[in-house]
């Protein structure tokens with residue numbers, strides 16, 4: 001499942017092909033993904049120039065000079081294919097640029113989404129309206145304000161997109177491990193001192209994953225190159241029963257219906 005680093009890597013990869021280019025043609029190969037595609041997608045995008053690409057939480061944003069932003073979410077299985085030699089079964093949306101480059105959004109499970117939003121109105125767009133700050137814009141004092149008085153587990157609060165946007169299961173597990181914080185600890189009880197370890201740990205795990213993803217940029221020129229997925233190694237995530245570097249054994253618990261991996265020897 002794509003998390004923030006995969007989306008960031010995808011946006012950077014798409015920028016190579018799209019930034020400053022005019023959209024020559026778009027093709028919606030089905031009417032919907034998770035929800036219906038905008039009916040006027042083709043009309044509004046064809047002929048527009050791409051003025052920039054950005055990420056917000058786990059959404060990729062493609063801005064055009066017509067004041068529209070194409071917003072994509074990769075859902076569970078979505079990824080963009082750059083210059084595929086042929087259109088494949090689950091390529092649901094295709095963009096062609098004035099340079100003849102072709103980008104296909106492939107999403108077998110169709111949990112992803114594509115929306116066209118007026119750029120000036122993005123902040124008020126319902127999926128964005130309640131989002132907390134980006135992890136990279138967060139500091140320990142701001143996080144402490146956001147966690148104050150909260151009795152839910154810190155793990156669950158960090159996954160709450162209203163508190164901080166874009167964090168997913170893998171990187172929350174890894175950041176809590178690095179900061180030595182037990183995932184079940186009440187959010188409001190984590191001291192400022194410990195949050196001053198947690199916030200840089202969040203930044204570091206995300207930055208390392210984005211840098212690892214950057215190595216996949218080499219593949220962009222190759223036919224059927226996929227964006228957004230890369231192999232990673234984790235300290236605790238998906239390592240139940242294995243030794244941790246600090247001498248403990250990684251344990252798995254379930255919180256909010258999802259697996260949490262942590263080390264009882266290192267995290268308190």
Ligand SMILES: [Zn+2]
Nearest residue numbers: 244248263266
């Ligand atoms: Zn440990």
